[in-house]
Amino acid sequence: MLTYLSRRIFWIIPVLFTVSIITFGLMHAVPGGPWDSEKRLPAAVQARLNAEYGLDKPIHEQYVSWLGGFVQGDLGPSYRFRDRRVNDIVADGLPTTVQLGVMAFILAVLVGIPLGIFAALGHNRWPDYLSTSLSIVGIATPSFVLAILLIVVFSVQFGLFPTGGWKGPQYWVLPTIALAGFPIAVIARYTRASMLEVTRKDYIRTAHSKGLRNQSVVSRHMIRNALIPVVTILGPTLAFLVTGSFIIERIFSIPGVGQFYLNSITTRDYSLLMAMTMLYAFSVAFLNVVVDVLYAYIDPRIRYS
Amino acid sequence: MAPVDDPRPDGTAATIIEVSPDDARRVQTPTEAKGEPARKSDKLLKVRNLSTHFFTPDGVVQAVGDVSFELGYGETLGLVGESGCGKSVTALSIARLVPDPPGRIVSGEIEFDGIDVLKLDADEMRHLRGKEIGFIFQDPLTSLNPTLTIGYQIAESIRQHMGLSRDAARDRVAELLTKVGIPRAKDRLNDYPHQFSGGMRQRVMIAIALSCDPKLILADEPTTALDVTIQAQILELIQRLSDEFHTAVLLITHDLGIAAGMCDRVNVMYAGRIVETGTVDELFENPRMPYSWGLLDSLPRLDDVRGDRLRTIEGLPPLLIHPPDACRFEPRCRFARDVCRQDEPELTQRGDSAHFARCWATQPDGWIP
Amino acid sequence: MATQVAVQGRPIEARRGGAGLWSDAWSRLRKNRLALLGLVLVFLLLFAGILGPILAPWPYQVQDLPAVFANGNRPLHPGAPNHLLGTDNLGRDLFSRLLDGARISVSVAFVVQFVILLIGVPIGALAGWFGGRLDNLLMRFTDVIYAFPDLLFIILLSVAFRETVFGQALDGLFLVFVAIGITSWVTVARLVRGQMLSLKETEFVEAARAIGVSDRKIVTKHLLPNGIGPIIVAVTLGIPGAILAEATLAYIGVGVQPPRASWGSLIAEGQKYIRSEPHLVLFPAIFIALALIGFTFLGDGLRDALDPKLKGKQ
Numbered sequence: 001m002l003t004y005l006s007r008r009i010f011w012i013i014p015v016l017f018t019v020s021i022i023t024f025g026l027m028h029a030v031p032g033g034p035w036d037s038e039k040r041l042p043a044a045v046q047a048r049l050n051a052e053y054g055l056d057k058p059i060h061e062q063y064v065s066w067l068g069g070f071v072q073g074d075l076g077p078s079y080r081f082r083d084r085r086v087n088d089i090v091a092d093g094l095p096t097t098v099q100l101g102v103m104a105f106i107l108a109v110l111v112g113i114p115l116g117i118f119a120a121l122g123h124n125r126w127p128d129y130l131s132t133s134l135s136i137v138g139i140a141t142p143s144f145v146l147a148i149l150l151i152v153v154f155s156v157q158f159g160l161f162p163t164g165g166w167k168g169p170q171y172w173v174l175p176t177i178a179l180a181g182f183p184i185a186v187i188a189r190y191t192r193a194s195m196l197e198v199t200r201k202d203y204i205r206t207a208h209s210k211g212l213r214n215q216s217v218v219s220r221h222m223i224r225n226a227l228i229p230v231v232t233i234l235g236p237t238l239a240f241l242v243t244g245s246f247i248i249e250r251i252f253s254i255p256g257v258g259q260f261y262l263n264s265i266t267t268r269d270y271s272l273l274m275a276m277t278m279l280y281a282f283s284v285a286f287l288n289v290v291v292d293v294l295y296a297y298i299d300p301r302i303r304y305s
Numbered sequence: 306m307a308p309v310d311d312p313r314p315d316g317t318a319a320t321i322i323e324v325s326p327d328d329a330r331r332v333q334t335p336t337e338a339k340g341e342p343a344r345k346s347d348k349l350l351k352v353r354n355l356s357t358h359f360f361t362p363d364g365v366v367q368a369v370g371d372v373s374f375e376l377g378y379g380e381t382l383g384l385v386g387e388s389g390c391g392k393s394v395t396a397l398s399i400a401r402l403v404p405d406p407p408g409r410i411v412s413g414e415i416e417f418d419g420i421d422v423l424k425l426d427a428d429e430m431r432h433l434r435g436k437e438i439g440f441i442f443q444d445p446l447t448s449l450n451p452t453l454t455i456g457y458q459i460a461e462s463i464r465q466h467m468g469l470s471r472d473a474a475r476d477r478v479a480e481l482l483t484k485v486g487i488p489r490a491k492d493r494l495n496d497y498p499h500q501f502s503g504g505m506r507q508r509v510m511i512a513i514a515l516s517c518d519p520k521l522i523l524a525d526e527p528t529t530a531l532d533v534t535i536q537a538q539i540l541e542l543i544q545r546l547s548d549e550f551h552t553a554v555l556l557i558t559h560d561l562g563i564a565a566g567m568c569d570r571v572n573v574m575y576a577g578r579i580v581e582t583g584t585v586d587e588l589f590e591n592p593r594m595p596y597s598w599g600l601l602d603s604l605p606r607l608d609d610v611r612g613d614r615l616r617t618i619e620g621l622p623p624l625l626i627h628p629p630d631a632c633r634f635e636p637r638c639r640f641a642r643d644v645c646r647q648d649e650p651e652l653t654q655r656g657d658s659a660h661f662a663r664c665w666a667t668q669p670d671g672w673i674p
Numbered sequence: 675m676a677t678q679v680a681v682q683g684r685p686i687e688a689r690r691g692g693a694g695l696w697s698d699a700w701s702r703l704r705k706n707r708l709a710l711l712g713l714v715l716v717f718l719l720l721f722a723g724i725l726g727p728i729l730a731p732w733p734y735q736v737q738d739l740p741a742v743f744a745n746g747n748r749p750l751h752p753g754a755p756n757h758l759l760g761t762d763n764l765g766r767d768l769f770s771r772l773l774d775g776a777r778i779s780v781s782v783a784f785v786v787q788f789v790i791l792l793i794g795v796p797i798g799a800l801a802g803w804f805g806g807r808l809d810n811l812l813m814r815f816t817d818v819i820y821a822f823p824d825l826l827f828i829i830l831l832s833v834a835f836r837e838t839v840f841g842q843a844l845d846g847l848f849l850v851f852v853a854i855g856i857t858s859w860v861t862v863a864r865l866v867r868g869q870m871l872s873l874k875e876t877e878f879v880e881a882a883r884a885i886g887v888s889d890r891k892i893v894t895k896h897l898l899p900n901g902i903g904p905i906i907v908a909v910t911l912g913i914p915g916a917i918l919a920e921a922t923l924a925y926i927g928v929g930v931q932p933p934r935a936s937w938g939s940l941i942a943e944g945q946k947y948i949r950s951e952p953h954l955v956l957f958p959a960i961f962i963a964l965a966l967i968g969f970t971f972l973g974d975g976l977r978d979a980l981d982p983k984l985k986g987k988q
Contacts, residue, residue, distance in 0.1 A: 018818040023830070030834040140963035142918055144925050145941060148955060152948050202447040209402055209442075210462040210513065216987065220461075221450055228452070233950060243823040247922065261826060262926065265833040269546030277830070280823040288821075300452055300497040362705075 008289045012282070018216045020070075020274065024063050027270055033081035034268040040224060050055035053079065064173045080264070086088060086275045090257055094279075096166055097249065097256030103176045108183035110236060113186070113230065116191025117223060123196060131188060138185020147178035147251045165255035175252045179245060185290045190233050192227040199206055201225070228299050235291035239284045345419035349553050350376035350399065355413035358389075360406065362464055366406070370577040373652075375590050378520070379551040381544070381584075382628035383568035385558055385600070389622060391577040392557045396523040399555070400438050403431050418520060427657045434467040439514030439552075441525040441543075445506035449498040455509045456494030460547035466517045472614055476667055481512040484568035485540060502537035508542065513545060524548065525557045534549040542566055565589060570659075573597050576633035579652065593655045595638045632665065639674060642667045675986040686979040699903075709975020721765060723780030723950025726773035731758070734774040735933040738765035749951045755785065762943060768954065771935035772961055777849045777937045779917050779965055782854070784917040785932050787909045789855030794862035795905070801863070802870020804890070807865070816860045824857040831856070832928045854919050858912060867907050869901030903980035911973035921962055937962050 033055070035046050050056045054065060067077055075086035119131035141149075154174060155163045161174050198204065199222065207217045246258025257276070265272040296302045319582045322340055333491050350656065357369040369391040374553060376382045384392040398410050401422065415422040418437065418571040434440075442448040450458060459481060469477065476495065482490035485508040498506055524543060528536035544567055548556045558564055564585070566604050571588050573581040573596065582595040590600055599618035620637035623629060632638070632645040644665050653663040666673040703709050722729070732738070741750060741757070744766040750761040750839030752768075754844075757770040801812040832846075833854040840849065923929030932939065937958040944954025 010691055011814075012821075013816070015818050017820045019822055022818075022822075025831065026834060031837055047865070061938070093902045097701060100630060136967055136970075137963075139914070139958070140966040142921055142925075142938075142962060144771045144922065145962065146961045149959075152952075155951065157764075202442065202444060203450040205402060206440070206448045206510075206513070207450070207461075208444060209400060209434055209440035210465070211431040211433065212461060212465055213431065216461075216465075217954065220453070224452055225450065236878075239823065246826075247926065262928075263828065274831075277826065280826055281821050284823050301499045304500060 003285055005289075005293055010219075011065040012285045012289065015285055016278065016281055020067070020278060021063070021207050023277045024066065027057075027268070027273060028059055028062070031134055033070055033267055034270060039063070041242065053077070066271070070274075070278070075189065075275040078269055078272050080272065081268045085097060089260065090275055090279065093255060093257035096254060097245055097258055100175060100179065100248070100254065100256060101238075102247075103172060103181040104183070104241050107176055108182040108241075109234075111180070112184040112187030113191050113227070115188040116193075116230075117195055117226075119186040119192040119197030119228075121187065121218065123199075128192075131192065135188045135192075138181050138188070141181060143182055144247050144251060146181045146250055147174070148179055150174045151251075164251075166252075166254045166256075171252075171254075175254060177250050178251075179241060179248045182244075183240060186233065187230065187237065191226065191230050194229045195222060198222050198226045223253065229300065230297070231291060231295045234294075235288045238287040242280055242283045242287070246251060281290070314420055342413075344378055346403060346416070348375045349378045349380075349418055351414070351416040352395075352399065352557075353414040353416075355395065355396050355398055355415065355480050356411050357403055357408060358411050359408045366673075368577055368626045369398060370625075370628065372413075372573050372574075372577075372579055376521070376553050376555060376658065379547075379553055381547065381554040381556060381568045381572070383556045383558065383564035383571040384574060385561060385564050386574035387559055387622065389572045389625075390471075393525050395574070396440075396525055396555060396557055399521075400434055400523060402434075402440075427658070431467070432605055435462040435519075436517045437520050437521040439517075439522045440656070441507075441510050441514045441522060441524040441527045443489055444530045445503065446498065446530070448510060449506060454497055455501070456493045459509065459513050462513065463516050470479045478512075478514070481516055481638065482509075484540075484546065485509070485512045485515075487512075487661060503531050504539060507531060507535075507539050510647065511539070511543060511546070514619060515552070518550060519552060521553045523555050523557070525641060527556075527561075529558075543567070573600070574630065577625055578632065578633060578663065580663040582652070583655075583658070585666070587656075587658065587660040591656075591660075593660070594634075594664045595635050595640055595666070595669040597662075599637075632663075642672065677963065678909055680925070691905060698978075705976050706724045706956075706975045706978060708804060708971045709979070712971025712973075712975060714966045716926040716972055717965050719776055719778060719965050719968060722776035724777075729831055730767070730770035730773045731756070732770040733768035734766065734771045734935050736766065741765050749947060751951060751956060752953050760951070760955055762940075762954055763947065766933075766935075768940075768957060772937070772957060773938060773941060773960065774935040775937040775961065776965075778847065778934065779920065779962075780849065782916050782920045783913045783969070785851045786855045786858065787913060789851060790862050790912065791905075791909065794878070794892035795866050797859070798863035798866025799870055800945075801849040802867035803874065805871075812863075816863055819857065819860050822857065823917060825922065828853040828923065829855050829926075829928055834927075838888065842931075845934045846929060847934075849924060850920055850929045852917050858916065861912065862905060862908055865904055866901065875900060904977075907973055907977040907980060910976055911974075914971040917962070917965055 009027065034040050034053075035049060041049075047056075050224050057065075064078065073087070075090065077082050078086050078089060081089065104232055115131045115134065119128045120133075122128050122131075151163050151174065154160045162171055202215065204221055207221045212220075246261050248254070249256045249258040250262070258278070259278075260269075260272055261276045263269070265275055306603075310339050322575070351590065352375070354371050355369055355372045356367065359366040359368055372391070372395055374382070379550055384395060389629075393409070394403065395566075398517075399415055399417070399422070401410070403410065410423065413423075417433065420433070422430070424434070440479050449455065454480050456475065457479045458621065460471075463469055463474045478494060479490045482493065487493060487505060487508055498509070501509065507530075511527075514524075522543070528539050531539060540563060543554065548589055553568075556567055568585055570582065570584050572579050573588070573594065575596050581588065581592065581597050588597065589601065592601060596618070603618065605615060618637055621635055623636070629635075630649060631647060632641070632649055635641045635645040638645065642665070646666075650663050650665045650668070652663045654660065655662050655667065697910075727733075728918070738756070738761060741754070742748070742763065745754075748767075749759050751764045752758065752760040754760055757769070759772070759782050761767055762771070778915075797812055797816075799808040831847055835849055836842075836846070843849070870903065906924045919939035920929055920936065924936035925942045927942065929937075930936045931941065940958040944951070948955050
């Protein structure tokens with residue numbers, strides 16, 4: 001188990017390394033530069049800036065110096081916000097983004113799993129239809145559409161929640177729901193399918209043959225086994241939350257770290273872009289490892305093998 | 306010893322039988338062979354005209370048609386037949402474990418220890434299962450929950466039906482495991498099914514079936530999924546334990562050899578019907594139904610000539626969606642005559658013992674003497 | 675020996691139609707109401723997408739400004755004289771633009787999946803068939819792609835190449851196809867590899883080898899047809915993701931360029947009018963929903979229909 005764990009963690013490094021190279025190369029291979037978006041700067045000023053930021057050096061040298069800084073935790077200066085270091089920019093916004101992601105994740109799991117179980121236990125009756133309908137709405141509605149609808153209904157129409165910002169708990173509600181909508185639907189569908197499959201298993205028949213009450217059979221035998229495969233989709237769910245959060249942040253004007261991603265690409269803010277990409281890639285990779293380990297842990301067949 | 310309803314920590318109610326310390330020790334020690342259990346009827350199990358059908362989109366499959374038999378206390382009865390003949394469904398019907406939908410017991414009576422099983426409500430039936438009726442399933446790998454320890458799975462029914470505390474249940478589980486032949490039982494209580502070999506897992510299933518001292522064990526092909534060498538051990542175990550605890554066994558198998566070794570009486574089933582019934586001696590020495598002949602004939606024998614082909618019964622059993630109103634074995638029968646195609650024979654007596662067969666030809670007035 | 679036919683019951687050989695994999699799957703699919711609904715929706719989408727330009731009352735980019743002025747400078751509501759579903763603030767007919775959006779979604783759906791198959795199937799097949807170091811190498815490579823937060827990478831590619839010739843092709847659609855395709859082939863590759871690995875060891879492959887069938891023939895004539903079921907399912911279920919990605923890109927302004935009317939851009943444009951003219955957002959949202967639902971149900975239905983474990987079991 002331990003070797004499995006360390007092997008998985010180890011592989012994150014080469015993966016991130018490759019991601020950084022690809023992003024760096026792509027970034028610099030593309031036409032345009034960081035100074036283009038502002039009013040025309042005289043050539044001399046541009047040249048000076050290039051020298052100052054090391055953009056006049058050959059690309060592999062630039063990469064190495066970036067890498068050197070990166071492994072020491074220095075993400076470099078921002079090209080766009082020239083008086084700020086990327087570390088500070090990220091540190092400002094990261095807690096907010098993480099908070100949003102965590103809340104959406106908890107909501108997705110706390111709503112999605114029971115919804116799926118509920119549907120499976122009431123298979124082909126109204127609980128199933130209700131839950132499945134909700135799931136369908138969830139997967140058919142892109143998060144940005146859900147966000148817009150939530151704002152229009154609950155914020156503008158009924159005035160229950162603010163339309164944007166992040167100044168207190170009431171600001172958290174709509175963005176969290178908007179972000180969690182799709183994962184709830186996916187988790188619910190998956191849980192339902194898993195439960196239905198478990199219902200057909202032989203050991204459920206054995207449990208009934210022991211004369212156990214239905215409630216015990218469901219809680220001790222069905223749910224526990226059905227949730228194990230559900231853990232496998234938590235990885236993609238977390239990845240979705242990580243990557244999808246930036247759109248929600250944009251719509252709700254949330255001062256997280258996501259707003260910088262898009263801008264850093266358009267404005268060619270190289271170091272900020274690198275930082276953002278590495279951050280996202282690392283989160284996805286790391287969270288996937290966590291999920292894999294969790295899965296190996298909760299399935300006794302893997303844990304004790 | 307009045308039953309008392311006592312809420313357990315998880316909110317479910319348990320019926321605890323208040324016992325004196327001496328009785329408590331006796332309840333918890335299965336190693337003493339008890340005396341014969343109290344009997345409420347002359348036979349433990351009476352099945353009369355049982356029919357179980359499956360309602361599928363393709364039609365109604367009459368898996369078990371008008372089956373009747375009896376099983377005495379402590380007796381071992383074999384239910385023999387090929388795949389699909391309805392033997393498993395019969396056993397499931399007795400315990401009312403037939404999945405509904407799509408299956409349903411459509412007619413008949415089942416009397417267990419004097420109780421009309423089909424009239425019980427769900428809760429009462431639950432009390433019967435596990436406590437009075439134990440089940441051994443065919444594949445112990447899929448029949449055991451992979452995410453729960455075997456100690457837990459055995460203790461589950463003990464705690465459910467006998468209301469023992471956690472520790473008392475654990476002790477009993479350890480004793481049961483030892484009884485079924487699992488070494489170092491105490492150490493293995495917290496192991497998971499996948500950590501056992503196939504034969505060991507089946508022993509665990511036997512332990513589960515026996516855990517609450519049932520009066521009847523339904524063993525559905527208990528050794529089919531096991532190695533041949535292990536098969537004998539498991540069968541011997543079942544036989545020994547059922548003798549020791551005076552448990553009746555309904556043994557379902559397609560293997561005549563197994564039936565011969567373990568059973569007192571045998572019912573041969575074909576296409577949802579019982580086609581012959583008798584003691585083991587009667588069946589093996591004087592079978593009176595062509596299907597039985599075919600079955601016996603198909604067993605390889607030590608004195609067979611090498612190089613000869615194995616003998617089989619040609620053809621396949623009929624589809625049970627619209628069973629013919631004739632002898633169901635007729636298409637494969639060498640001795641069939643017109644009457645076999647026109648009318649289905651009843652189970653009629655052969656000789657003057659409880660040996661019955663369903664065949665026109667072997668009846669006293671038939672064409673096979 | 676009497677044959678089966680003599681039995682009064684139905685003979686065993688009588689079954690509904692042929693017993694092949696495809697006819698079994700098709701009859702199962704037919705019985706699945708949700709899958710049929712999905713099929714209908716998919717067909718409607720295809721119909722709208724392919725025949726869009728013919729069906730549309732207006733070219734999607736034409737602005738009927740007089741009508742807007744006459745309406746007090748506001749977009750027209752559905753039911754207006756020449757505009758079935760109304761117009762946007764520039765007087766462009768919404769229905770026609772929705773049809774253009776359908777066209778875009780259809781092309782995204784199919785082209786992207788084609789790209790995915792083009793890349794994923796050979797890579798997966800090679801990795802699975804040859805195993806060993808090649809397999810290892812390819813799998814590590816897919817790990818890298820997999821670790822890439824896909825939406826972000828798509829955005830990166832799209833924005834980065836937006837100004838180039840390649841980015842301008844097909845109003846930016848070409849770039850969208852490539853970007854989405856490049857990030858999404860991994861699932862199919864892994865699937866194909868898995869199929870290869872499991873089928874490689876089966877007995878009929880050994881038998882074919884023993885007779886001397888060439889490796890290439892084994893792969894193309896035996897393994898691929900058998901393994902194709904899950905691939906079809908994966909492709910169908912991958913389409914909603916692609917459509918969603920394209921809509922998201924269009925929404926944030928990165929994908930297809932105006933005046934093309936991707937449903938995502940329609941929503942972005944219609945946002946500001948949502949209180950007074952909600953149809954500008956609602957209709958595109960509904961269309962997106964129907965497209966996603968259609969492919970998801972169809973994919974689910976295909977998966978259930980092609981699942982060999984369900985064969986014969988009711």
